Amino acid sequence: MKIHRLFSVPNLARTLSLASVFTFAGMPQVYAATDIQVWHSLNEHNAGVFEKLVKQFNRDQDDVKVTVKAFDTNNAIESALAESAKSKKTPNLVQLDNNRNPDAIAQRHYIQPLYSLLAKYPIKDAKWFVSPDAGFMRDGKGRMLALPYMVEVPVMFYNVSAFKKAGIVPAQPQRSWPGLQDQLVNLANKATRNCPLVTDEPVSINLENLAAVNNQRYVAVETVAVHSNSKGKKAKVKTKVEPAFIFDSVYVKHLSLMISWVRSELMLKPDQEGVAVKRFANNECAVLMSDSSHLGAFRDKNVLDFGVSGLPYYPEVTSKPGNPFVDGAGFWTTSGHSAAEDKATAQFLAWLSQTKNAATWYQNTGYLPLTQQAFNSTDASYYKNLGDWRNLVAVYANPQVLTSRSFNVSNYPQIRAMFHQQLDRALNGQEPAVPTLSAASAEADHLMQAK
Incomplete structure (x- = not known):
């Protein structure tokens, strides 16, 4: 192959080198992101x-x-x-x-x-x-x-149109559980017979935030004795503080009320598969107790007229509702x-x-x-x-009282799943409130100790 003298190998290298200088001198250097x-x-x-x-x-x-x-x-x-x-x-x-x-x-x-x-x-x-x-x-x-x-x-979403249809003025839910029950009866008779109330968060609503909204401790603190035996030495007894779930009469009363609501069809059986949220979005239900993160999707539903309220509380337990977790x-x-x-x-x-x-x-x-x-x-x-x-x-921009601060519990995802199973049995009519809560408390103590 004949190579022209102008593009001989040494000259070609110098030409490319000079070209690169002139090319990049006038152009910004590109960096990879x-x-x-x-x-x-x-x-x-x-x-x-x-x-x-x-x-x-x-x-x-x-x-x-x-x-x-x-x-x-x-x-x-x-x-x-x-x-x-x-x-x-x-x-x-x-x-x-x-x-x-x-x-x-x-x-x-x-x-x-x-x-x-x-x-x-x-x-x-x-x-x-x-x-x-x-x-x-x-x-x-x-x-x-x-x-x-x-x-x-967790919040209480409510269908404004359903409340108006039932003749409830103002068209919003009451914050007390007894007052809400009266409204649900009215809604069932006049507006939403098939779905007065529904929730997809039974543990959050009926256990965790039943405590927080009523200004009660959800996770109690117990002092327990720990025995340590050393060979040839006298056993020593020390104490340590451990979390515990103590479901008192407030929980018993509330779960009994929820069981009666399911039996009388004021509340649908809880659902965790998204059906509850879809039913509310489709104007089928008057009240949905669920996480606030659905609010954006509800706002995009032009046919849905809804409002947001806080979770109910028991006036005989607290004069003013507390903040949920x-x-x-x-x-x-x-x-x-x-x-x-x-x-x-x-x-x-x-x-x-x-x-x-x-x-x-x-x-x-x-x-x-x-x-x-x-x-x-x-x-x-x-x-x-x-x-x-x-x-x-x-x-939530303000300092939180002790009962609304996040609790710290080992293996809580497993405990929460177990609580859901126990509540599901109770709300399906398979177990009364007292044995349900006793079993849940005992099993939670066991799961907290699991490695």
Whole structure:
């Protein structure tokens, strides 16, 4: 092959070298974006809100690219997370449910507590909304273990049209359990015979927050004796403090009332498969007791005229209702990633915390605000047709009393599942209130001790 002298090998190399200098001298250098992965198990509506925010973040800047992976349930996330940890390919951010023992999650070898990440890459100017003493996703020192992004509270949704049809004025539920019962009878006779009331959260409504809303302790504290025997020495007796579930007469009275409501068809048998929420959204039910995180989806239903109220209480137990426990999930950061990925993760969290983005999340989901700025920037018109929603939210920015602070119990997910089984038996008419609650308390003590 004949090579022209102008493009001989040495000259060609010099030509390419000079070309590269002239080419890049006048052009900005292109850097590859840092990729981070986020896993979540949000419901369909809230997933849409979140993924729209992610797309906006990816458009707003070129340094970080966020990829989202959705799961059906938190259990599915936990299984996938355990497998990814074995291969050291964990996502950068993962949604994990509140297990009432966040320190145990923080101690997993692949988890990086959020306060550790934020020590390197602070989120400036953000004033977190939920009071630290509520204990949500924080350790014993008050340090933030995860971003409290999916914080919800149990509420009473009510169908305004059904209350009007029944002639109830004002068209809203009473806050006392006896008063609500009278209204449900009226609703059953005149408006919603097939579904006066329904819930998909029987443990939250009838056990956990029965205590909190009535300003009672849900988890009692007991002092127990511990005997230690050493060879050749006299046995020593020490004491230690342990949590305990003591379901007193208030619980017995309430569960007996709920059993009677199911028997008389004032309340449908509890459901955890989403049917209760769908029935309320379709105007079939007058009252739904469930998590506030459904609020955004309900607002998108133009045919649904609804309001939001607090859970009922017993006036003979407390003169003023207390605040339910905050619950939900948070975004946990994982360890083992490069410094560039950690910085990119913090950049994404800081963007979610910006007032506009945090307000969009709050206003379109029903989760509590991430920041005080997001709450303050929300116009009064947003709350116009939402009943008492603003007041129910506002109280969580204030210091919480002891009975509304998050409780810390080992193996609580297993305990909660057991409580649900026990309540299901009672509400199906298979067991009276007293033996149901006694069995639940005894089994909870056993599960708390399990390793």
